[in-house]
Amino acid sequence: MSNTIVSADVIVTSPSRNYVTVKVTTADGLVGWGDATLNGRELSVASYLRDHLAPALVGRDADRIEDVWQLFYRGVYWRRGPVTMAAIGAVDTALWDIKGKALGVPVYQLLGGAVREQILTYTHATGWDLPALCESVDHVLARGFRAVRVQSGVPGLNRVYGVTRGAQAYEPAGRGSGPAEETWDTGAYLRHAPQMLRAIREHVGPDIDLLHDVHHRLTPTEAVQLGKAVEPVNLFWLEDVTPAENQQLLRQVRAQTSVPLAIGEVFNTVWDCQQLITERLIDYIRTAVVHAGGISHIRKILNLAEVFQVKGAPHGPSDVSPISLSASLHVGLSTTNFAIQEYMGYDPLVSEVFRSSFTFRDGYLHPGDEPGLGVTVDEEAAARFPYEQAYLPIARRRDGTMTDW
Ligand code: GCO
Numbered sequence: 001m002s003n004t005i006v007s008a009d010v011i012v013t014s015p016s017r018n019y020v021t022v023k024v025t026t027a028d029g030l031v032g033w034g035d036a037t038l039n040g041r042e043l044s045v046a047s048y049l050r051d052h053l054a055p056a057l058v059g060r061d062a063d064r065i066e067d068v069w070q071l072f073y074r075g076v077y078w079r080r081g082p083v084t085m086a087a088i089g090a091v092d093t094a095l096w097d098i099k100g101k102a103l104g105v106p107v108y109q110l111l112g113g114a115v116r117e118q119i120l121t122y123t124h125a126t127g128w129d130l131p132a133l134c135e136s137v138d139h140v141l142a143r144g145f146r147a148v149r150v151q152s153g154v155p156g157l158n159r160v161y162g163v164t165r166g167a168q169a170y171e172p173a174g175r176g177s178g179p180a181e182e183t184w185d186t187g188a189y190l191r192h193a194p195q196m197l198r199a200i201r202e203h204v205g206p207d208i209d210l211l212h213d214v215h216h217r218l219t220p221t222e223a224v225q226l227g228k229a230v231e232p233v234n235l236f237w238l239e240d241v242t243p244a245e246n247q248q249l250l251r252q253v254r255a256q257t258s259v260p261l262a263i264g265e266v267f268n269t270v271w272d273c274q275q276l277i278t279e280r281l282i283d284y285i286r287t288a289v290v291h292a293g294g295i296s297h298i299r300k301i302l303n304l305a306e307v308f309q310v311k312g313a314p315h316g317p318s319d320v321s322p323i324s325l326s327a328s329l330h331v332g333l334s335t336t337n338f339a340i341q342e343y344m345g346y347d348p349l350v351s352e353v354f355r356s357s358f359t360f361r362d363g364y365l366h367p368g369d370e371p372g373l374g375v376t377v378d379e380e381a382a383a384r385f386p387y388e389q390a391y392l393p394i395a396r397r398r399d400g401t402m403t404d405w
């Protein structure tokens with residue numbers, strides 16, 4: 001038996017949106033899959049993988065997952081950052097997939113086995129105004145979800161990221177050579193959001209978990225104002241109230257409001273969120289397998305978080321592939337402080353390329369029991385959907401200055 005890596009190939013495909021996948025093959029013919037999708041910067045990660053990691057992988061032992069991680073993290077001198085960590089994460093994920101297949105067990109068994117039967121999940125409800133949002137929430141609840149992220153339009157604005165007028169599906173990266181621009185008004189948002197959240201709580205009653213994503217838009221002072229205003233709503237969490245690049249600024253928010261906080265989807269390593277965790281400035285850490293160095297590194301983040309009673313709740317938008325979602329579910333099934341998985345769902349075209357064994361039932365996900373991660377990629381189908389340049393929108397204040405979004 002030889003687990004020597006003989007090839008590492010990169011597949012870029014766009015079944016409704018762009019995905020970057022790495023395929024690692026061993027001398028025995030085992031194939032491992034990893035996701036390296038970085039929304040709006042996909043080709044940079046593809047190049048990092050193709051030009052730098054793939055050549056260095058060939059000839060190495062696929063069994064030595066941690067050593068390969070250390071090699072790619074410590075061996076380059078230039079560390080961290082989303083491009084580097086997404087590329088390392090994809091290789092790491094693929095090697096866990098191979099190990100599971102080599103041993104004939106699902107990856108969660110390699111991570112210590114199941115600590116729970118299934119994984120609580122939430123999805124998104126969105127509506128421009130309250131009636132549309134209530135309708136969207138009802139639709140989500142009818143599908144079996146018991147936890148819902150709610151986002152709405154803001155009176156006086158034409159567009160709000162993540163919310164489209166009329167449609168359920170959203171958060172498209174706009175096709176074209178540059179990002180669309182939106183206008184943002186924090187005052188209008190702060191006047192509107194608390195009453196919207198209060199109305200939704202009344203609509204669903206006390207038993208449904210409600211979440212809201214502020215998407216990095218506020219200062220700490222504004223975050224305190226919003227946090228206090230929504231305390232009666234009893235939210236599951238308020239997400240990304242500030243960009244949190246200055247982790248210590250969250251102290252102000254923590255000291256002044258009891259609303260649970262979730263942060264971390266744009267962080268890439270444990271060093272990016274260590275202060276948030278060790279000072280318990282957040283309740284949920286949102287780093288994802290794909291953007292935070294793969295299964296090996298997200299486990300380290302979650303293990304640190306466990307010590308400080310911070311829970312894991314990885315980012316799971318449709319702009320990361322089903323490989324990442326599956327990897328996250330294997331971690332979730334085997335990690336005690338994993339609280340909830342975001343599950344936005346996918347365009348039907350995505351399942352033509354990615355065949356996944358995870359299942360959704362009554363608000364919970366399970367990764368399935370196939371050896372490895374339980375996801376395969378149909379390369380012929382992938383070739384039918386070539387890369388298309390696409391970007392998320394950006395936001396400017398009414399006076400024209402760029403703002404966090
Ligand atoms: C979420 C996120 C997404 C991101 C998107 C960026 O909580 O799901 O905020 O909506 O904006 O994944 O690529």
Ligand code: MG
Nearest residue numbers: 213239240265
């Ligand atoms: Mg978010």
